[in-house]
Structures are given as structure tokens and as C-alpha cells.
Amino acid sequence: MTATDYSAQGAMTLFQLNALVSEAIAASLDTSYWVQAEISEAREVRGHFYMELIQKEPFSSTPVARASAKCWNNKWQRLRNNFVKATGQVPHQGMKVLLRVSPDFHPAYGFAWIVTDFDPTYTLGDMAAKRMAIIRQLKEEGVFDLQKSLTIPMFAMRIAVISSANAAGYGDFCNHLADNPYGFSFTTRLFPAIMQGEQVQDSIIAALNSIYDCLDDFDVVVIIRGGGATADLSGFDTLALAENVANFPLPVITGIGHERDESVIDMVANTKVKTPTAAAALLIDNLANVSTAIDNLSTRLVAMIAQRLQAEELRIRRLAERIPTLFATMKANSTARLDATMMRITNLAIARMTAESHRIQMLQQRAEALDPTLLLKRGYTMTMHGGHILKDVAKLKDGDTIETITATGRVTSKVKFLADFVACDNNN
Template sequence: MAQHTLTLYELNELVRETIEVSMPDEYWVEAELSEVNDRGHCYMELVQKDESSKTPIARARAICWKARWMYVRAHFESVTGQSLHAGLKVLLKVKATFHEAFGFSYNISDIDPTFTLGDMARKRQEIIRQLQEEGVFELQKELAIPLFAQRIAVISSETAAGYGDFCNQLDNNEYGLVFHPTLFPAIMQGEQVEQSVISALNAINERLDDYDVVVIIRGGGATADMSGFDTLSLAENVANFPLPIITGIGHERDESVLDMVSNTRVKTPTAAAAFLVDHLSRVYMRIMEAQEALLSLVGRRMEYERMRLSRLSEKIPALFRLFRTRQELRLDGLMRDFASRVQGKLESQRWQLSAREVAINALVGRLMEAKRQQIRLLEEKLRLMDPQLMLKRGYSITLYEGCAVKDADSLKSGYEIETRVANGTIKSIIK
């Protein structure tokens, strides 16, 4: 048995004195947070992992006392835009302490936010590089927002002020345009952001035909706890989503990876609503301009056709007269030509045809009579086709706006029509 024994308290006191003497200074230490418990004082579990196997090779407890923690937390969050959470790499200024009752821990006096920013930037660049290697980083940019983007799937916290602002902006737009937003609730800050937003995307994916575009919004509150939007899994889900995604997650500092892979990034929920209103209003203006151009074109075409029909109706009598004159002249010419040829033939071959003279004269007479009969028939047909004669027989022509009426169903009550008869014109009102 040892000649001298120590109580546990005495041994712990000796350890405390040894640490105080041998390690009187503060040290800057790099570590990863495995647990963070903010209870006024902030209690942390620190860990260091093997680079290749990612298994822990060192662990320690650390504490930042309330009076110091208020300043350290505010400074860290204002610089990095997020709160301390598990998985974050930090650079801590610590002093080794040992308490007889509570054991060993590190007392934290400061945290360097620039170190964490560098680690965050490195992780972000690694995610971007992996997305680019997979060929999905720009996939959302290749999707076109539909012209009539009115059916909107919204991923947001149901109680967030930003969601209410978004809906109010859509409902009260100055153009009176109608939108149909549907909320898919999700947790929009903290460690559950990634899985919650992915679950909402999966729910939308089951009803793709019901929506034109997806909007992910997060408004109001501090800009802390944004790390959930900088994850590889969420970025892959957004990049590969078949509908255009608009993000407005309400932070000014830097684009998150989610913003980078989305189709369109705006700053706030109200800006997302304004973007959709502006997009649809531009489509509406294009439709109105096309409508005006079409109406103008149709009006000009109708006026042209109306004038053309009026000119044709004026030309019909003259065309009949011209046709009759041309036919008479043609028949006269045929008769003269025929007579000339017969006479020439008779004169040149009279000595050969003397025996047939009687037969030829008879034949010529029959032919002449036949031609005359044809002429008389043509004259009679032309006479019967004369519109004026049709009017004298008791027929009439009904016109509306200068055009002949062929279908009674085309006339409506109140139309003024004109009826032409042989000796004048009658105007009537349809009842």
C-alpha cells in the first residue's frame, strides 16, 4: 500500500494548480462544434476529426460565460450571417481550466468569425464544384418561366410575415391580375431547413401539372441560421426540379447555394411577388397590343373587301353589255369570213362546181339559216340575262350596305335594306 494517499478533491486540486501554473495563457484553437447549447451561458462540445476517416481523434468541453457570450454571439452572427450550430468549424480563443467538482473544460473568451467565413466559403465552393461536375448547376436557368405563371407553389413557413406579404402583394397588384398560390409549409431556419424544404419539393413534384412555378421564400427576422440553404442535397433537389424555382429568402449578404442554382433569385418575398406580377403584366400588355393590331388589320381588310365588292357590283351591267357586243362582233366577223371564203372558193373553182351549184346554194342557205337561228338564240339568252329585264318582269334585288342579300338569316332587326325594282328603289327597316 502507498505510504501517502490523496483524496479525490486533493488530486483534482493538484491538477487544477498544475494547469494554472503550466498553462497560464489563452490559446487560439481550431475545432468543429459537435453540440451547442445556449442556456444563457453557452455550452459547447468540441471535436477534431481525422481528415481521411472523419472519425473523432480529440474531444473537449468548452463554455462561454453569459457576460462574454452576449458580445461574442452578436459579433459572430453579424459577420457570418448565421448562428453557431453543430457541424460548424470555428477558431476559438480559450483558456484551459479545471474545477475540482466539474472537471476539465475550456473557457472561451472570443470566436474569430473570419475563420468560419473562410470554412463556409470553402464548403460552398466545394458544393458548387460538385454540382458543376454533375452538370446540374445551370439546369434551372435553362427552364423558361411560363407566359401565364399564375398557379404558384409556395414553400415557406405558414406563420412567417414574409408569406403574408407575398400573398398581399399578389392579391393587390395594380393590374388586377389573378394568381393562385398554394402553400407547402416548411421550416425555414435552423438545422431542419434542408429536409423540410426537400419534403415540400417532393410534395409539389407529385402534383407537377397543377403548378407553373415554385417560390421559396423566407422573410423577416435576423439573417442568422442561413446555413440550411447551403447544402449539397438541397441544391441538387432544386437544380433537378422540373419547374422553374424563384428564391426570395430575405438576406442581403451573399447568395446562398440555393440562390445560385435556382432559376431566378430575388431579395425578399415581396420582390418575388413583384417579379411574378411584372412577368404576367408584360404578357398581358403583349396580348393587348396584338389584339389592337389584329383589330386594325381586320378593319382595313373588311374596308378593302367592301370597296372591291362595290366596284364589282357597278361593273356587272357594263360587263354584260361588253360581252354582248363582243359576241355580235365575233359572229359578224365569222359570217364575213365564211362568206368571203365561200365566194373565193366559188370564183376559183366555178368551172368545177357548176354541176353542184344548186346543191351548194341549198347547203349555204341551210347553213346561213342555222347561224341566224344561233344568233337569235344567243340574242334571246342575252336579253333574258339583262338585269333590267328581270326587274321589269316583277323580280327585285335586295341590297344591304351595297351588297346583294342572299341569306335572310344574315339580316338582323334594325338593319336598313334597299330593294330595287323596275321603276325605282324601296328602302325598308327589318323588324
């Protein structure tokens, strides 16, 4: 059959065919349906909300179904406000949603599902499940409470700030620090980051890495977000960002600026506050508490010194009063010790003298016993030769003079050797 044959038989135009499909859909799908799906694309155009919906295979990222969905402006603004109020986020890519939809086939634009309602409780459940899975993994890694083990330094005055440069919250934070009533001087350095949308995670991690490169320049890190919409905070609920915050070596303070349930990085941070201004107030109060503690310690120190001086003055006065008595006692004790020493010396001298006298007497008796005059009186004689006592006759020769001493006198003789005596002596 040729094209001419089709024309002859009255072929449909595309518009007619689409209109037929539209009538068929309207006749067979005449109600609305609640559908579970994941948003793969989302955008707002002139107040309308356009989405691409997908369904993935279990445990896989492969889509098994796709569809387009639209929410017209007259419904979207109300549904958007209700959804954000409940979840703190605008429906966005990667979010699982429960939608009430009606079929619509437009001859010019094709088929789409028209969204008439959202059920935020379903999304909240999925968000909570994801957050619980992240929290469970952080605890299994042992990093969930790492930041809590850090202490904000007493003099935390060098602040690394992660924020959008143009955010009103960043300005509020800096102004609150600068205008503190105590006159404290804080230094801040901004590490710019995207604080809303899909780039939150990578942007904040990059800022943390930049701070790490000059770690010694700072005391704490403050992550703040304020002055904008509270929607789309999903970027703060990611595992990678939470791990980076939890493992950071400086205390991290978060002031994300939302009233819903705390984000995962709020949970792992050292300290969580609601707003950027509250983060500034925390740092001011920390330094004020230190200043008050120093003042109190100074007051206590002055009081303790005054008390100690009084006590020492009283002690010196008492010692001064005791000095005469102590001197008299010391003098008496010294005199007594001196007397005792003198007595000991005297006794030792007397004992030594007695011992020496006895020894001298003994020596005298021995000397007297050896006195040669006593031997002479007993009939003994001494022969002297050359002024010495003669002990060996062989030393004499004829003609020598010898002197014999007796008890009653001295006799001088000349030596004359007799031949017989000598011969007899030689025979001996």
C-alpha cells in the same frame, strides 16, 4: 500499502486534487490560443454557448481529438452578433471555426476551453470552399443551369409555396398576391417545410416530392423564408437540395430573405429574389406585363382592322369606278372573239363545202365512166334473164326467154341449145 496507510499519510480529496490541477494549468498555460476545430455539438443555455469541438483525420470522419468549450453570456452575445453579421449563420454542428480560447479547470466541473473570440473569416473561407465544391459538382453533372432554361408561364397564377406555415413571410407573400392593384386572382397551396436548422434540406426535398405528385396543378414553385432570424442558413447550401431544385420540372422562385451572398439554391433556381414580398411582386408583374401586352395587341389589332377596312373600302370604290370601263372592254373583247369565231366557222364551212363539191364531182365522173349506155354505144350488148344481167350461160335451159339490149333497142329471144354446140362446149 492499505487504505488506512494512505489516510495516515494524508491522502488528497478529489477537490484538492482538482484544485492542484487547476493551479498547475493556470501556471503553465497562462495565455490564450487560436484553435481550428469543427463543432460536433452546440447549444445555448441561459445566454451561454456550449460546444463540443472535434478534429477529424484527413479524408476521414474519425475524430482524433475532442474538447469542450464554453462562451459565457457576457461575451457570447457580442461575438454571436458579429459572427452572424459576417457569415449569416450562428455557429452550429458541422461548422468549422477558428476560436480564441483560454484553458480553465474548475474543481467541480472539470476542464474546458473558455472561448474569448471567433474569427468569422476562417469560417467564411470554409463555407465558400464547400459551396464552390457543390457548385463545381452541379456543373459537372450538367444541372447547374437547368432551371434557367425554363420560362415562367405567361399566366402563372397557380402557385405551389414551400414555407413554414407560421412564418410572417408566408403571410406577407399571400397578402401581397391577394391585394394586387390589378385584381388578379392567384391560387396558392402551401407545402409546409422547416426553413431553419439542420432539417431544412430533408424538409424542402419532401415538399418538392409532394408537389411533383400533383405537378399539373401548378405553374411555378416558390420557396420563401422570411420574418425570422437570418442566422443558420446552412441548410440551403447542400448538394442534395440543390440537385432537387435544379432538376425540378417547374420554374422555381426563391425568396429566402437574407442579404448575404446568395445560397446555392438561389444560384440554381430559375429566379432569385430577396424577400417573400418580392417573390409575390415578381408574379404580379409577370401577369401585369402579359395583361399589358394583351391590351397593346388588342389596340394594335383594332387599329389594323380599321386600317384594313379603310383600304378594302377604297379598293371596292376603285373597282366600282372601273366596272363600266372593264365591262365595255370585256364586251368589246367578247364581240371581237365572237366575230373572229364566226369568221373561222364561215371559212371552215366554205372550205368544207368546196372540198365536198370537188369530191362529188369526182364521184360523178367515176359514175359516168361506169354508165352502161356508154358501153352499148360502143357496140356492146347486155343480155337480161329474169330481170337480171345474164352472166353465166349454164343457168339457161331450153325455152327460156332472154332479152338482148343494144344501143338502139331490145331483142327478145328463146333459148334453143344445139347438140353440136353443147358437145363442143362440153369438150372445152
